[in-house]
Every structure is written in C-alpha cells, then in structure tokens.
Amino acid sequence: MFVPTLMGQCTPEQQAYWLPRALDMQIIGTYAQTELGHGTFIRGLETTATYDPETETFVMNSPTLTSYKWWAGGLAKTVNYCIVVAQLYTKGVCHGTHPFIVQIRDEETHMPRPGVKVGDIGPKLGFNTADNGYLGFDNYRIPRDNMMMKNAQVLKDGTYVKVARHGKATYGTMVFVRVLLVNEAAFNLAKACTIAVRYSAIRRQCSPDSEGSELQVLDYSTQQHKLFICIATAHALQLNSTWLWKTFSDTLAAIKQGNVDTLPELHALSSCLKALSTADAASLIEQCRHACGGHGYMMSSGLPYLYAFVTATRTYEGDYTILLLQTARFLVKAYEQVEAGKPLTPTVSYLSQAFTGKKLPWDSSPDGIIRAFQALAAGKLSSTVKSLRKRLESGLSYEQAWELSTIQLNGAAEAHCRAVMSQNYKSEIERLTVNSSPNVKLVLQQLYKVYLYYWALERTGDLLLYTSISESDIFELQLRYEGLLKEIRPNAVGIVDAFDLRDEVLHSALGSYDGNVYERLMAEAQKSPLNAEPVNQTFHTYLKPMMKGKL
Numbered sequence: 106m107f108v109p110t111l112m113g114q115c116t117p118e119q120q121a122y123w124l125p126r127a128l129d130m131q132i133i134g135t136y137a138q139t140e141l142g143h144g145t146f147i148r149g150l151e152t153t154a155t156y157d158p159e160t161e162t163f164v165m166n167s168p169t170l171t172s173y174k175w176w177a178g179g180l181a182k183t184v185n186y187c188i189v190v191a192q193l194y195t196k197g198v199c200h201g202t203h204p205f206i207v208q209i210r211d212e213e214t215h216m217p218r219p220g221v222k223v224g225d226i227g228p229k230l231g232f233n234t235a236d237n238g239y240l241g242f243d244n245y246r247i248p249r250d251n252m253m254m255k256n257a258q259v260l261k262d263g264t265y266v267k268v269a270r271h272g273k274a275t276y277g278t279m280v281f282v283r284v285l286l287v288n289e290a291a292f293n294l295a296k297a298c299t300i301a302v303r304y305s306a307i308r309r310q311c312s313p314d315s316e317g318s319e320l321q322v323l324d325y326s327t328q329q330h331k332l333f334i335c336i337a338t339a340h341a342l343q344l345n346s347t348w349l350w351k352t353f354s355d356t357l358a359a360i361k362q363g364n365v366d367t368l369p370e371l372h373a374l375s376s377c378l379k380a381l382s383t384a385d386a387a388s389l390i391e392q393c394r395h396a397c398g399g400h401g402y403m404m405s406s407g408l409p410y411l412y413a414f415v416t417a418t419r420t421y422e423g424d425y426t427i428l429l430l431q432t433a434r435f436l437v438k439a440y441e442q443v444e445a446g447k448p449l450t451p452t453v454s455y456l457s458q459a460f461t462g463k464k465l466p467w468d469s470s471p472d473g474i475i476r477a478f479q480a481l482a483a484g485k486l487s488s489t490v491k492s493l494r495k496r497l498e499s500g501l502s503y504e505q506a507w508e509l510s511t512i513q514l515n516g517a518a519e520a521h522c523r524a525v526m527s528q529n530y531k532s533e534i535e536r537l538t539v540n541s542s543p544n545v546k547l548v549l550q551q552l553y554k555v556y557l558y559y560w561a562l563e564r565t566g567d568l569l570l571y572t573s574i575s576e577s578d579i580f581e582l583q584l585r586y587e588g589l590l591k592e593i594r595p596n597a598v599g600i601v602d603a604f605d606l607r608d609e610v611l612h613s614a615l616g617s618y619d620g621n622v623y624e625r626l627m628a629e630a631q632k633s634p635l636n637a638e639p640v641n642q643t644f645h646t647y648l649k650p651m652m653k654g655k656l
C-alpha cells in the first residue's frame with residue numbers, strides 16, 4: 106500500500122525523492138487510513154493535519170481516542186514512515202481527507218519520534234506475523250512538502266488548490282489494491298482445492314457394498330459437489346482478475362490523458378469483484394477444510410491458516426456489504442439511463458434488453474444460463490428501484506429510502522457481479538483455448554459448466570421469479586450437473602496439479618505432491634512440544650494432587 110500510494114498520489118518531484126528510498130528499503134512504510142472509530146466512512150476520519158504558514162509545516166493531531174489510527178500493517182514495530190490519511194485544515198477551512206507522508210521513527214535508533222504514540226493492536230484471528238499497529242499524534246509537525254500533492258496542493262501561504270479532475274482521485278490506491286485482491290483470492294483458493302482434492306484421492310473411507318474395498322472419498326458425489334465448484338471458481342476468479350487488470354490499466358491510461366469517464370465503471374466493477382471474489386474464496390476454502398474431515402482442522406493441513414488469511418480480505422480494503430452498495434449506486438444510475446433511452450457502458454449493456462416486463466424463456470445452454478443470470482440481475486434491480494420509488498412516494502428522503510432498500514440493492518449488485526463473472530469466465534476460456542487440444546478444451550468447458558449449473562441451482566428461487574424455468578427444467582439441470590461431476594472426476598487430480606503449486610507454497614501435510622499424507626501428519630505431530638518429554642510437569646503440579654485429593 107505504501108509504494109503504490111507514493112506512485113499514485115505524489116507529484117513527479119515527490120516521487121523522485123521518495124520512491125528510490127522506499128524501493129531500496131532505506132525507509133519502510135505503511136498506509137494508515139482506518140481509525141479506531143472509523144473504517145468504512147472515510148469522510149468521518151478524525152486525525153487532523155492543520156497547516157501553519159509561519160513554519161510551513163502541517164501540525165498532526167489525534168484529538169480523540171477514536172481518532173487513533175488502527176490496523177495499518179507493519180505499523181507497530183516495523184515501519185519508520187507512514188502514509189497518514191487526515192482531515193486537511195488550512196486558513197481555518199477543512200478540505201476533507203488527504204494523504205501525508207509522516208516519519209514516525211528515527212531512521213537510526215528506530216525510536217518513536219517525540220509527539221508520536223505507536224504500538225501493536227494485539228492478537229488477531231489470523232495475520233499474527235504482521236504487526237498491525239495503532240498510531241496517535243500530539244502536535245507533531247511535518248514539512249509542507251510531505252503532503253502528497255498530485256491531486257491537491259497547499260501553497261506556502263496556505264492557499265488550497267485542487268488539481269485532480271475526479272473528486273475521488275485520492276481513493277486510487279484502494280481501487281488498485283481491490284483489483285489485486287481478486288487475483289489473491291484466486292491464488293489462495295487454488296491452494297486450498299489442490300490440498301483438498303489431492304487428499305481426497307488418498308483418503309479412503311467406507312465401503313458402499315460390504316464386500317468391496319473402501320472408496321477414495323473423491324469418488325463420492327457429495328465430495329465432488331463440495332470440491333469441483335472450488336476448482337471452477339479458482340479458474341473463474343483467475344480469468345476475471347486478468348480481465349479486471351486490463352480494465353484497470355485501460356482506465357489508468359485514459360486518466361493519464363485527462364479522461365476520467367470510465368472511472369465510475371471501474372470503481373463499480375472493482376468493488377463488486379473484490380467483494381464477491383474474497384467472499385467466495387473464503388467460504389470455499391472453509392468448504393475445502395470441511396472436505397478434509399478432522400485432518401482439515403489440523404494446522405499442519407495448511408487450511409486453517411489459509412482461511413484465516415483469506416477471510417480478512419472480505420473486510421479490508423472495503424467491507425463486502427459496503428462495496429456491493431457502491432456497485433448498486435452505479436446500477437441504479439444505469440437503470441435510469443435505460444429509462445431515459447441513453448447509451449450504457451459495456452458491462453451493464455445487457456440491461457437495455459432486460460426490462461421487457463416478460464420472463465426470459467429458459468434455455469439451459471451455457472449462453473442461455475448466462476442470459477438468465479443477466480435477467481435475474483436486471484429483474485432484481487428493477488424490483489429494487491420499484492421499492493426505492495415507493496418509499497420515496499411515501500414521503501421518505503432519498504437517503505432514508507435508499508437505506509431501507511439496501512438489502513435488495515446488495516442482492517441486485519451480487520446478481521450483477523455473478524452475471525459479469527460468468528460471462529467473462531466463459532468468454533475468456535473460449536478466447537484462450539482457440540488453439541488448444543480438444544481434450545484441454547473439453548475439460549475447461551466442463552469446469553465452466555460446473556460453475557454455471559452450480560449457481561443456477563443455487564438460485565432456483567430467483568430463476569423461477571425472473572425466467573420461465575419450470576420444475577422439470579430444474580430437475581433436468583440437477584441431473585446434468587450430477588453427470589458432469591462424474592465426467593470431471595477422472596481428471597480432478599490432474600486439474601489441480603495443473604495449478605503447478607510447489608509443496609513449499611502449499612505448506613500442507615495433506616496436499617503434498619507425493620501423497621504421503623499419513624507419514625507427514627505423524628512427522629508434524631512429532632514436532633509438538635508436548636512430545637518432548639514422557640511426563641509433562643503439569644502432571645506433578647495439577648493432575649496428581651487432584652487425583653490424590655490434595656487440591
């Protein structure tokens with residue numbers, strides 16, 4: 106977060122000074138935006154940076170307990186510099202939040218600078234090797250030049266000058282990291298399904314007919330149902346991440362030419378794709394853990410660590426609900442454009458055909474299912490706008506009506522994102538396999554079909570509302586889905602091997618390439634400190650006195 110913010114928020118002169126120092130690790134930095142009292146609501150941040158023209162410095166202050174910075178990674182003990190997002194005051198006027206580069210520790214002794222209060226926030230669900238920290242200021246001065254001045258400036262005399270063409274230009278690093286997190290979700294989910302699929306090929310349990318040998322658990326339909334959607338989702342996320350990265354790069358190039366027109370669509374897309382990919386990855390990693398039974402609960406399986414790491418991504422860089430609501434804002438505007446007969450941007454163009462008032466005829470081909478997902482998103486959006494307007498007609502303010510409609514708004518944004526993801530998944534597979542062998546094509550198509558069928562079956566209630574799908578169509582789709590799982594089964598281990606993740610990366614007794622699950626579990630168990638001595642001292646201190654009635 107530190108280096109991308111230096112790149113995105115500094116003037117060229119500031120970059121020339123700070124970037125080489127950061128890239129050479131002469132200084133180490135972090136990004137401190139969130140406070141004890143505010144994370145989502147950035148405009149509510151309380152840390153202040155007040156310009157003093159006499160000394161040409163900003164005076165940093167933490168006026169309340171809730172204004173203390175909280176969470177920044179590496180802040181507690183590691184970093185000596187910090188990007189601090191603070192309310193900028195100059196000439197007695199508050200100009201809202203802006204980023205500042207703040208030295209918090211001495212470059213030689215590493216002691217906190219006078220006026221800086223910094224420490225560790227304590228143990229967390231995961232991420233415990235990262236020293237997330239707190240930070241407060243007491244009249245701490247930084248030079249005027251330490252304000253990151255690409256998008257806004259304070260001149261020596263204290264005059265405030267806005268430079269950016271877009272009001273939310275200072276939120277740029279967050280958009281960038283949201284884009285990266287989609288890739289991070291794909292990578293970690295690929296790790297979890299490699300572990301769970303390999304283990305399920307080794308693990309044998311139960312014998313359907315009492316005479317036969319025990320089956321590999323991967324042969325059970327329910328296990329395939331748990332795991333193959335994980336593989337398909339890892340592919341879907343990876344391909345969507347590459348697609349989103351291209352959208353981000355194109356938008357950045359346009360912004361450099363002074364055109365900010367595509368930023369709202371990029372914000373809407375990066376918000377919902379970050380939300381859905383991190384939420385799906387976290388819940389499917391947990392599903393992989395369930396698929397490994399009791400051994401999945403062992404730290405040595407690698408799965409608890411993966412889950413703890415990934416579940417945080419659902420929250421940081423914008424909480425799931427909040428980001429879907431940002432996408433919903435964009436969708437409601439798109440709805441109004443359809444009504445006004447105005448052109449739509451590419452990822453919502455499907456809306457122009459969707460408001461026919463009739464149910465979409467059901468078609469169970471992959472393209473038909475994607476159209477159904479679009480109809481579902483459009484239908485949910487339309488119902489949501491109706492609710493919103495009904496509430497407005499009843500005399501509520503727009504904000505009140507919006508708040509009461511947020512459950513539906515989130516549903517519409519989730520459905521839109523699922524439709525975008527499904528469409529991209531299929532079209533990217535088709536584009537990338539043009540020259541592939543028929544067998545590779547077949548397997549990759551089987552996987553995107555698993556994704557489409559799985560989500561269609563998960564959303565039958567919605568499909569019944571917005572398409573002409575019938576009970577027998579659903580029954581037929583269920584059978585097709587179950588058949589597909591059996592077609593994928595023989596290739597399942599090969600498909601996860603194709604993620605090409607080394608044992609050192611998986612870090613799992615269950616998922617290693619050699620399949621020596623039991624030997625590795627036992628070897629890991631031997632590392633327990635409790636196995637270092639035959640009788641633990643707690644026996645003498647507590648158990649024996651209790652057993653002898655002497656406690």
Ligand SMILES: CC/C=C\C/C=C\C/C=C\C/C=C\CCCCC(=O)SCCNC(=O)CCNC(=O)[C@H](O)C(C)(C)COP(=O)(O)OP(=O)(O)OC[C@H]1O[C@@H](n2cnc3c(N)ncnc32)[C@H](O)[C@@H]1OP(=O)(O)O
Nearest residue numbers: 106138144145146147148273276285289372421422423434
């Ligand atoms: C570098 C790491 C890379 C990869 C990770 C890899 C591995 C993981 C390993 C380790 C972990 C690494 C890093 C952890 C990093 C975690 C860092 C953080 O969490 S930093 C803190 C992040 N905080 C947030 O994300 C806060 C979320 N809140 C918001 O974004 C905003 O407050 C809000 C909810 C969007 C609302 O903002 P605001 O109240 O200011 O907005 P308004 O309501 O006034 O206006 C809304 C208006 O603005 C538009 N808009 C909002 N945001 C943006 C944007 N970013 N870009 C463009 N436009 C934006 C919005 O659409 C509205 O427009 P309108 O409808 O009015 O036209």
Ligand SMILES: Cc1cc2nc3c(=O)[nH]c(=O)nc-3n(C[C@H](O)[C@H](O)[C@H](O)COP(=O)(O)OP(=O)(O)OC[C@H]3O[C@@H](n4cnc5c(N)ncnc54)[C@H](O)[C@@H]3O)c2cc1C
Nearest residue numbers: 136137138139143144145176177178417421422423424426
């Ligand atoms: C591991 C980890 C690392 C982090 N690293 C950093 C970092 O390096 N730098 C940094 O600055 N921050 C960091 N953060 C903080 C992170 O960005 C915030 O936790 C996140 O933005 C959510 O804010 P919050 O915690 O204040 O939650 P809140 O905003 O308090 O949200 C709490 C709940 O209320 C809901 N809610 C809030 N507002 C609304 C609303 N308007 N409508 C409906 N529901 C709402 C949310 O959906 C959520 O369910 C990190 C967090 C974690 C967990």
